Amino acid sequence: MDAVTVEVVAPHVALVTIRRRDARNSVNGAVAAGLDRAVKAIEADPDLWTAILTGEGGVAFCAGADLKEVSAGRMQDLYTSDGQFAGFVKHPRSKIWIAAVEGFALAGGFELALACDMIVASDTSVFSLPEVTRGLIAAAGGVYRLPRAMPRAQAFELIATGGRIPAARAAELGFVNKVTVAGEAVAEAIAFAELINQNAPIAVRESLGIARQAYDMSDDALFALSLEAQDRVMMTEDFAEGPRAFVEKRAPQWTGR
Incomplete structure (x- = not known):
């Protein structure tokens, strides 16, 4: 079986699954290459509006880098030119990505989840950036994405101690959107994606x-980007469909065009 699979699980929704259950879905070269291909395929498909990233088995979403690969001198295989670590964390993406986390999301696995736009987690899920306990840093985005996703002091604590945080506490602190019972993270993520897809996909995108980019640019620059985006949206078929559906008192029929 491929290390990463992609399937359409609902209208306009793709499910991307890391399939290395016996290795706690850790990242090796096959996973990095597979995720890189998955992102590119979803970006290229106009009929796919949202994507869900998960790991098989229910024990681990992803345990980070496969240390067997690292110790064998194959560290470079865990990176791609477009996506960097796991072929994903730096990949240019316009579609909406939801992480569906069951079990452990550790180190690079946590960074994969943070690289998504939203996170759904089961109540047995645990998150951690333990890199400092091994003399490393969470260099695949963890050290800067986590402080953006939750209160500064608590993020600093997790980064500096390498401690673990359960899903319920993660939701309280704001970096997990929804918590569900064990085994239901993917189903909840699909429902979440379908809720998002009730809206005009280009406008959402x-x-x-x-x-x-809200943390990276000035208000003036972001305002200019907003005007440019509005101009692009106004050129779409969906821009006309929204008001027309309102006047006709019916649900809009979005095309993504």
């Missing part, structure tokens, strides 16, 4: 494209 353009809106989150700006929101992702």
Whole structure:
């Protein structure tokens, strides 16, 4: 079986699954290459509006880098030119990604989840960036994405101690959107994706494209980006469909065009 699979699980929704259950879904070269291909395929498909990333087995979403690969001198295989670590954390993405976390999301696995736009986690899930306990840093985005996703002091504590945080506490602190019972993270993520997909996909995509840059740019620059995005949205078929559906008192029929 491929290390990463992609399947359409609902209208406009793709499920991307890391399939290395026996290795706690850790990242090796096959996973990095598979995720890189998955992102590119989803970006290229106009009929896919949202994607869900998960790991098989229910024990671990992803345990980070496969240390057997690292110790064998194959560290470079865990990176791709477009996506960097796991072929994913730096990949240019316009579609909406939801992490569906069951079990452990450790080190690079936690960084994969943080690289998504939203996180759904089961109540047995645990998150950690333990790199400092091994003399490393969470260099695949963890050390800067975590402070953006939760209160500064608590993020600093997790980074500096390498401690673990359960899903319920993660939701209280704001970096997990929804908590569900064990085994239901993917189903809840699909329902979440379908809720998002009730809205005009290009408008959602353009809106989150700006929101992702909110910590990196000035208000003036973000305002200019917003006006540019609005101009692009106004050129779409869906821009006309929304008001028309409102006047006709019916649900809009979005096309993504």
